[in-house]
Amino acid sequence: MTTQLxxxxxIDKNLTIGSVESFTGGLFAATLVNYxxxxxxxxGTIVAYSNDVKERLLNIKKEDLKKFSxxxxxxxxxxxxxxxxxxxxxxxxxxxxxxxxTASGQSGEVGDVYIALAFANDEIVEHFKFKGxxxxxxxxxxxxxxxxxxxxxxxxx
Numbered sequence: 001m002t003t004q005l006x007x008x009x010x011i012d013k014n015l016t017i018g019s020v021e022s023f024t025g026g027l028f029a030a031t032l033v034n035y036x037x038x039x040x041x042x043x044g045t046i047v048a049y050s051n052d053v054k055e056r057l058l059n060i061k062k063e064d065l066k067k068f069s070x071x072x073x074x075x076x077x078x079x080x081x082x083x084x085x086x087x088x089x090x091x092x093x094x095x096x097x098x099x100x101x102t103a104s105g106q107s108g109e110v111g112d113v114y115i116a117l118a119f120a121n122d123e124i125v126e127h128f129k130f131k132g133x134x135x136x137x138x139x140x141x142x143x144x145x146x147x148x149x150x151x152x153x154x155x156x157x
Contacts, residue, residue, distance in 0.1 A: 018083060019092060
């Protein structure tokens with residue numbers, strides 16, 4: 001399903017979407033706003049690149065960042081959950097990953113990505129291993145999120 005068709009389906013179902021982006025740095029938002037009519041469904045994005053911002057603005061627990069690292073399913077889900085509440089949206093993505101080179105204090109490897117989606121009373125998180133340079137890893141993550149959304153919308157009443 002194309003991005004325009006996804007946006008149209010969200011609009012037709014009167015659903016809203018937003019995101020909390022870490023390593024993608026707003027690329028998901030930038031992708032969505034390329035399409036006409038998106039303002040009827042897209043509410044916004046919080047770019048929380050540093051752990052400090054994740055803690056202060058999104059109430060991500062410092063203990064979780066230390067125990068699991070910022071690049072983890074736990075943090076991705078928390079980003080999506082807190083973002084859904086903060087943005088007041090039906091669907092909220094949480095993006096966390098390592099687009100390289102690996103920063104100090106991060107576990108994992110370049111291309112290690114977690115994408116979470118909080119919606120209704122449900123949530124999913126998926127783990128990916130992408131290859132390529134920074135832009136390719138970030139772009140692959142955005143495309144993976146759009147595919148996740150298409151799968152969820154297919155079964156969403």
